[in-house]
Amino acid sequence: MAVVMSSAIASLGIASPSFSSTHPKRHGLPQSTPRTSVRMSVSLDEKKKSFSLQKSEEAFNAAKELMPGGVNSPVRAFKSVGGQPILIDSVKGSRMWDIDGNEYIDYVGSWGPAIIGHADDKVLAALAETMKKGTSFGAPCLLENVLAEMVISAVPSIEMVRFVNSGTEACMGVLRLARAYTGRSKIIKFEGCYHGHADPYLVKAGSGVATLGLPDSPGVPRAATIDTLTAAYNDISAVEELFKSHKGEIAGVILEPVVGNSGFITPKLEFLEFLCKITKENDALLIFDEVMTGFRLAYGGAQEYFGITPDLTTLGKIIGGGLPVGAYGGRRDIMEMVAPAGPMYQAGTLSGNPLAMTAGIHTLQRLKEPGSYEYLNRITGDLIQGILEAGNKAGHAMCGGYISGMFGFFFTEGPVHNFADAKKSDTAKFGRFFRGLLEEGVYLAPSQFEAGFTSLAHSLQDIQQTVAAAERVFQRI
Numbered sequence: 001m002a003v004v005m006s007s008a009i010a011s012l013g014i015a016s017p018s019f020s021s022t023h024p025k026r027h028g029l030p031q032s033t034p035r036t037s038v039r040m041s042v043s044l045d046e047k048k049k050s051f052s053l054q055k056s057e058e059a060f061n062a063a064k065e066l067m068p069g070g071v072n073s074p075v076r077a078f079k080s081v082g083g084q085p086i087l088i089d090s091v092k093g094s095r096m097w098d099i100d101g102n103e104y105i106d107y108v109g110s111w112g113p114a115i116i117g118h119a120d121d122k123v124l125a126a127l128a129e130t131m132k133k134g135t136s137f138g139a140p141c142l143l144e145n146v147l148a149e150m151v152i153s154a155v156p157s158i159e160m161v162r163f164v165n166s167g168t169e170a171c172m173g174v175l176r177l178a179r180a181y182t183g184r185s186k187i188i189k190f191e192g193c194y195h196g197h198a199d200p201y202l203v204k205a206g207s208g209v210a211t212l213g214l215p216d217s218p219g220v221p222r223a224a225t226i227d228t229l230t231a232a233y234n235d236i237s238a239v240e241e242l243f244k245s246h247k248g249e250i251a252g253v254i255l256e257p258v259v260g261n262s263g264f265i266t267p268k269l270e271f272l273e274f275l276c277k278i279t280k281e282n283d284a285l286l287i288f289d290e291v292m293t294g295f296r297l298a299y300g301g302a303q304e305y306f307g308i309t310p311d312l313t314t315l316g317k318i319i320g321g322g323l324p325v326g327a328y329g330g331r332r333d334i335m336e337m338v339a340p341a342g343p344m345y346q347a348g349t350l351s352g353n354p355l356a357m358t359a360g361i362h363t364l365q366r367l368k369e370p371g372s373y374e375y376l377n378r379i380t381g382d383l384i385q386g387i388l389e390a391g392n393k394a395g396h397a398m399c400g401g402y403i404s405g406m407f408g409f410f411f412t413e414g415p416v417h418n419f420a421d422a423k424k425s426d427t428a429k430f431g432r433f434f435r436g437l438l439e440e441g442v443y444l445a446p447s448q449f450e451a452g453f454t455s456l457a458h459s460l461q462d463i464q465q466t467v468a469a470a471e472r473v474f475q476r477i
């Protein structure tokens, strides 16, 4: 794990990026950027265009009359950073274009799935082929076998897998399974971790719940959360205490093995080792929610990266290559509880549909090529080091870190080991930084409490441009 404070980097000498309506797709530039090439998507002598979000503003005002808050997922609404969201017209590689024609280097990556870059040519071609045969069968297909084999051979804990349609569904399924297998009801989750929006997990949750500062959600009955126990992340004694006071009642412990939903927070290795030990000693199950970290930190996810094998794992995002997907899997004896092999019921109309399977297969094939994670690690390291260096130089107290293609930083000196530490960050300053970068053509997650993501399509030039933009923004916030 790499945690970077500031250290010197060479002066980058990059000229200002300009906004441009030039679209590489339409100009026949390489569609799949070679990993090590330096791509100039925005030519420096191109005419600068003034930054306007007029069309986005108008469309968002209309959207607010049509959909709650104008969006279909809360964090997209920019509530914690101020201003209005931009509406996206298209994506390619490391870039996004909004409906006003502004171009952005994107570090959200559709919240994780776009690890090989947006709209990868091979994925799109494979999808077009699959689509000729139909979009959904509602019956088994060979593509499910292919992706299942790829997931099982990659992820150490997974001997059998069930595909679903989202990370939320995966986490709902895994909870029911842990309860069915152990015959117990209680579950331990950690403050600031997000496991989707199912009732039992909406207790001290991260992501949008943390971003919007919501205590719990109305509409969640007390009965649904009565068996949810919480502890601070990285806090061994709090977990010990819960196992002591609820002896024989705890079905499992679920966690983000690297937190992305309170900002980027790494686990202490001894914390993961301890969770492994205490769950074993108490006949409870250890569940890694790898919806975000799966295939991102390493091909085998956080469990490969840290060398800790949980009993059960949830996946999502990357394994669908940008189409809706989720999965849960684990030890064969546990998974055989799932219907129709066993009595634990869980189902889905579109589960394992051929399009999601196809996008997942081709995304994983690309990721498996040698050097993928080394490349992600290198560019993400350069990025976070450059940002922290620039921030510190401009007099801002900051800390941050990264692993492979996942990163984050806080406007506090740190260290940040849990959600309470993360909340010490100056979120108003983050908002100013976010909006400054947006105007410079860089799109970060619109919340301090979300991790950032790089992709194989991010070039060294992208990183340098981003750091140069950050240097300018740090001067004026």
Ligand SMILES: Cc1ncc(COP(=O)(O)O)c(C=O)c1O
Binding pocket: 111, 166, 167, 168, 169, 171, 194, 195, 196, 197, 207, 256, 260, 261, 289, 290, 291, 292, 316, 317, 326
């Ligand atoms: C760790 C984790 N678990 C579960 C989920 C829920 O996934 P979805 O949004 O696909 O329902 C997310 C979403 O960001 C996540 O980061």
